[in-house]
Amino acid sequence: MRAITRQQLRTEFSQHSVLRRKRLSYERRLQRLELISLEQRRLRGQLIETFKYLNGLNNVTMEGLFERDGNVRTRNNGQKLLLRNFKTSQAMNFFPVKIAATWNKLPENIVSAGTVNTFKNRLDKFWTTNPPSTTSY
Helix, strand or coil: CCCCCCCHHHHHHHHHHHHHHHHCHHHHHHHCCCCHHHHHHHHHHHHHHHHHHHHCCCCCCCCCCCCCCCCCCCCCCCCCEECCCCCCHHHCHHHHHHHHHHHCCCCHHHCCCCHHHHHHHHHHHHHHHCCCCCCCC
């Protein structure tokens, strides 16, 4: 992912008139600056945190947060999370519930990465050809 500072943003947009800047849509500005949307950045951050939890890289106990699916008969990424069913919409917004479906769709080479940086790089590379769907998220 390309790191960009506020100064770089100002420099990029100072080259164009104010009217032209206002005409650019949010998606077009992101595309021009080679950035991903806020929803995708949030999803990426949550996937990184999930990777840390599942691999014991956080100082937080994982007990009860995520439950791994023990079904080995179906094709999966090797670290498939159990999808829980809830009756309320409030429970559906709980972090482990929201992220489990997205995590289960990731390929095995991404979720089995050895380090956080390797996970990030593989996830970014995967998303260049398969952009994430934030509508189901």
